[in-house]
Amino acid sequence: MTIRDVAKYAKVSPATVSNVINGTKYVSDDLKERVNKAICDLDFQVDYAASIMKKSTTHTIGVILPTLNLVFTSQVINGIQSVISNNNYRIIFYTADNNIDKEINYVRMLTAYRGDGIIVDSIANEDKDADYLGYLATLHNGNKRIPVVSIERNFVEHGIHSVHVNNVLGGEIATNHLIECGCREIAIITGPTFSDLVIDRIKGYKNILTKHGISFDDELIIYGDFTPISGYRAVNHLIKEGLSFDSVFACNDEMAVGALRALLKNGISIPDDVKLIGFDNTFISSIVTPQISTINVPKFRIGYSAARILIDLIRKNGHVDGLSCEMPISVIIRGSTEKGKVDGWELDVW
Secondary structure (H helix, E strand, O other), X not given: OOHHHHHHHHOOOHHHHHHHHHOOOOOOHHHHHHHHHHHHHHOOOOOHHHXXXXXXXXXXXXXXXXXXXXXXXXXXXXXXXXXXXXXXXXXXXXXXXXXXXXXXXXXXXXXXXXXXXXXXXXXXXOOOOHHHHHHHHOOEEOOEEOOEEEEEOOOHHHOOEEEEOOHHHHHHHHHHHHHHOOOOOEEEEEOOOOOHHHHHHHHHHHHHHHHOOOOOOHHHEEEOOOOHHHHHHHHHHHHHOOOOOOEEEEOOHHHHHHHHXXXXXXXXXXXXOOEEEOOEOOOHHHHOOOOOEEEEOOHHHHHHHHHHHHHHHHHOXXXXXXXXXEOOOXXXXXXXXXOOOOOOOOOOOO
């Protein structure tokens, strides 16, 4: 059975059936219904593998993420989907579980199946994984160029289009805000140490301590994993060890929420006794009490911009000016650093 048989049964053209199956062009709801009914009635099976081999484009975009468990990630995905779906592309999501080997395998899989482009939130180390990054920058299947756009990580030096924020600057802004609030003993809860963006936030933290003549204390740096429970455990560790601290900089909002819970559970008043700031401005920072001050990262816009760049790269065969797209960041001041300060819910996704 062929597409022509389906077209004859549905009383439409073969091109219309193809457009419904592949999502390549707009088809009215009425025609879609007729085609889908014909496919169902005839039990027509689409041979996608054969279809892929016959054409250079599959209208498929791969999105590779380190995890799907973070609030931050869901808002980036919304931005990606808003562009991709409006341009008649399918999206395949892969979760690498913070494993570089899994990430590389997914890239190879998408390449083998002739994906049209890839958006990747990579955990690659710029020094150790330089060969892999070079591979991403020149990805192809035969004569087909497969463009790649990096989100969160800045891989411009490796020739990869990147949509990112300045994480050093973000660390500086967060730490400077705490110092402006009178803090001198600033604990920091980091994310996974393999992540360059975490290393950059720590660098920004240290830069501002040095600028203000504050000695860096190794005991005030606690390593987390971006989850609320790691923020909770980090603060409990500080308290259990009897370490003196007047503020906490958590490198994402989820750890900040965990830190807030631990502080309150131990009878520590926020912001009177300890001030707290997070990073990302995800909605959870604005719905707890007190609301958590944070660094605003335009999450939806990161996903939207990455997808927009990727579509342009596909259509222009990789020729798009400018590799770097740096998003603006700013401090959002709430009750965790300024008593009584109330800010609305984080609803402005753009």
